[in-house]
Amino acid sequence: MYQQIQEQIRERVALGDWPPGYxxxxxxxxxxxxxxxxxxxxxxxxxLEREGVIVTQQGKGSQVAAQAGLGARLLAGDLERALxxxxxxxxxxxxxPAELQNRLEEACSRRxxxxxxxxx
Amino acid sequence: MNTAMVQRLVYKDxxxxxxxxxxxxxxxxxxxxxxxxxxxxxxxxxxxxLITVLxxxxxxxxxxxxxxxxxxHTLAFVMSLPISxxxxxxxxxxxxxxxxxxxxxxLAVGAVAVIAGRASLPDGLIPFTLTVLGELFAxxxxxxxxxxxxxxxxxTIAAIVVGNLLVQALMYWESHLPxxxxxxxxxALHWRPQLLAVLGAEAAAVVLxxxxxxxxxxxxxxxx
Amino acid sequence: xxxxxxxxxxxAKRYRHFALEGLDLELEExxxxxxxxxxxxxxxxxxRMLMGLVHADRGSVRVLGHSLPAEQVxxxxxxxxxxxxxxxxxxxxxxxxxxxxxxxYPGWDEAYAQALLRRFDLKxxxxxxxLSHGQRVKAALLLALARRPRLLLLDxxxxxxxxxxxxxxxxxxxxxxxxxxxTILFSSHNTLDVEQISDQITFLDGGRVLDSxxxxxxxxxxxxxxxxxxxxxxxxxxPGTRLDASSGRLAVVTTRCFEPEMAEAYREAGARVQAxxxxxxxxxxxAEVAWRRQGAAA
Numbered sequence: 001m002y003q004q005i006q007e008q009i010r011e012r013v014a015l016g017d018w019p020p021g022y023x024x025x026x027x028x029x030x031x032x033x034x035x036x037x038x039x040x041x042x043x044x045x046x047x048l049e050r051e052g053v054i055v056t057q058q059g060k061g062s063q064v065a066a067q068a069g070l071g072a073r074l075l076a077g078d079l080e081r082a083l084x085x086x087x088x089x090x091x092x093x094x095x096x097p098a099e100l101q102n103r104l105e106e107a108c109s110r111r112x113x114x115x116x117x118x119x120x
Numbered sequence: 121m122n123t124a125m126v127q128r129l130v131y132k133d134x135x136x137x138x139x140x141x142x143x144x145x146x147x148x149x150x151x152x153x154x155x156x157x158x159x160x161x162x163x164x165x166x167x168x169x170l171i172t173v174l175x176x177x178x179x180x181x182x183x184x185x186x187x188x189x190x191x192x193h194t195l196a197f198v199m200s201l202p203i204s205x206x207x208x209x210x211x212x213x214x215x216x217x218x219x220x221x222x223x224x225x226x227l228a229v230g231a232v233a234v235i236a237g238r239a240s241l242p243d244g245l246i247p248f249t250l251t252v253l254g255e256l257f258a259x260x261x262x263x264x265x266x267x268x269x270x271x272x273x274x275x276t277i278a279a280i281v282v283g284n285l286l287v288q289a290l291m292y293w294e295s296h297l298p299x300x301x302x303x304x305x306x307x308a309l310h311w312r313p314q315l316l317a318v319l320g321a322e323a324a325a326v327v328l329x330x331x332x333x334x335x336x337x338x339x340x341x342x343x344x
Numbered sequence: 345x346x347x348x349x350x351x352x353x354x355x356a357k358r359y360r361h362f363a364l365e366g367l368d369l370e371l372e373e374x375x376x377x378x379x380x381x382x383x384x385x386x387x388x389x390x391x392r393m394l395m396g397l398v399h400a401d402r403g404s405v406r407v408l409g410h411s412l413p414a415e416q417v418x419x420x421x422x423x424x425x426x427x428x429x430x431x432x433x434x435x436x437x438x439x440x441x442x443x444x445x446x447x448x449y450p451g452w453d454e455a456y457a458q459a460l461l462r463r464f465d466l467k468x469x470x471x472x473x474x475l476s477h478g479q480r481v482k483a484a485l486l487l488a489l490a491r492r493p494r495l496l497l498l499d500x501x502x503x504x505x506x507x508x509x510x511x512x513x514x515x516x517x518x519x520x521x522x523x524x525x526x527t528i529l530f531s532s533h534n535t536l537d538v539e540q541i542s543d544q545i546t547f548l549d550g551g552r553v554l555d556s557x558x559x560x561x562x563x564x565x566x567x568x569x570x571x572x573x574x575x576x577x578x579x580x581x582x583p584g585t586r587l588d589a590s591s592g593r594l595a596v597v598t599t600r601c602f603e604p605e606m607a608e609a610y611r612e613a614g615a616r617v618q619a620x621x622x623x624x625x626x627x628x629x630x631a632e633v634a635w636r637r638q639g640a641a642a
Contacts, residue, residue, distance in 0.1 A: 032522055201445075
């Protein structure tokens with residue numbers, strides 16, 4: 001359960017919604033807002049701290065870590081995991097690396113087309 | 121003792137029963153009016169109606185404040201308030217005795233006043249009337265105690281039946297005592313020893329019943 | 345360490361067809377405890393003992409530092425109790441009940457009560473007998489919340505509520521916890537509610553505590569492993585682990601004390617670990633009950 005909250009916060013940081021130094025809501029407040037237990041939020045904060053995404057100071061609450069390129073680093077981590085998944089699925093379907101590469105290029109061009117349409 | 125809380129509970133029972141009680145008392149006063157008309161039929165009909173009204177008030181109060189409170193699970197609401205089991209019992213008995221006492225007292229005073237005030241009604245009726253009123257009060261205490269302790273509709277109905285039979289038996293017995301039967305026709309007030317014994321027994325029964333109620337309530341370990 | 349809002353030690357209560365035995369339960373201030381159990385597990389009896397309404401045969405019951413049932417009046421001044429079988433007076437209005445409760449508790453917060461009235465979409469002048477089940481539950485909850493008790497004891501507060509009302513109620517319960525000194529114990533057979541808002545979880549079945557821990561470690565400890573067995577091979581027996589199903593070479597194993605080394609042990613035994621799946625609270629509870637009942641039968 002805490003993983004979902006951890007993921008949501010990581011995403012906000014990765015996208016720059018919550019910049020370095022940003023004050024996170026207190027554990028209790030976030031729990032009330034999300035209607036989930038305090039212990040779940042506490043656990044999510046603990047994991048985020050372990051990952052270096054946030055810094056918690058005793059009695060002062062938590063802030064987004066003031067690390068250079070934290071957002072980019074998180075996104076890079078996400079990419080790694082997604083690529084691992086791609087490799088895993090590719091292997092299950094019996095696709096060669098070259099074939100996977102083609103599929104990836106197709107996906108990239110699909111995205112470009114979609115973006116262009118959105119802009120119009 | 122948590123006096124404020126007991127007061128709140130007594131007030132609550134009064135609040136929920138005030139209109140029915142007013143209605144019953146009005147019916148009781150109408151019965152007394154009938155008695156005061158004079159004539160054997162009016163006297164008989166009026167006194168039967170008065171006894172019926174007094175018994176009904178007792179049944180109504182006991183059912184609403186004790187039996188229904190349990191059946192409707194409002195007892196859990198009351199017991200969730202800051203009150204001990206002993207205070208609950210006290211509040212329940214106080215509320216009932218006060219509300220019933222108010223109606224009973226009004227009608228008892230009315231009955232004595234009607235007998236004393238009407239020339240057509242011999243004043244010798246007064247001691248007899250008081251023993252019957254006392255019996256109705258004691259019978260009500262029996263019903264109330266059984267209801268509070270047993271919390272059961274069946275036992276309560278049994279107590280109602282016993283109470284009514286006792287009233288009938290008492291009236292039959294007293295009116296067949298030669299001295300009392302003669303007194304009923306005259307205007308002189310005679311406090312015959314049998315009648316005084318009855319009044320004493322009624323008072324003792326009330327005290328005993330209330331005492332037993334507290335005793336049995338204190339032995340309970342589950343209040344819901 | 346925080347002080348304990350609730351402390352049960354070796355509590356026993358015997359009825360003709362049911363017995364609670366050796367019940368130990370602790371709840372720190374500022375937390376939410378979810379008491380999960382099937383019907384007849386002893387949840388209601390436990391809550392009633394915490395209100396002093398049922399006296400334990402043995403053991404000690406303490407609530408907010410008060411010993412029960414002797415000090416129940418002092419305890420109940422600071423406790424809000426809502427139960428499935430606690431009803432309000434049908435002939436009276438919601439407003440009458442509010443006035444009645446307000447006259448008893450000095451801590452009654454009228455502004456909060458009015459806010460709850462709006463949030464729960466209740467009408468003060470409506471008689472209780474005209475309310476739907478959900479509205480009655482919300483009215484009872486309003487009366488308990490607006491006196492701002494330090495401890496809320498809720499017996500099946502969300503049973504029979506529609507999803508909208510359920511979320512309203514859970515939201516208000518969470519809001520209570522903004523004050524760190526306030527505590528909630530609620531029983532439910534709806535594991536979803538408990539999973540959502542509880543910090544602590546206690547499983548009750550047949551009058552006994554099956555397990556009790558903080559929710560995240562509960563969820564962390566339990567895993568379902570899908571294994572592919574080697575031909576003719578067998579699984580090593582690991583502590584706290586049980587074979588749930590096997591067909592051919594596929595096996596499903598649940599464990600109540602998962603460690604990453606466990607997958608390693610199976611691999612060494614020649615099995616292939618296809619998946620290590622987390623379990624929902626409901627699945628965990630069903631597994632706990634099944635284990636206990638099978639253990640009792642064996």
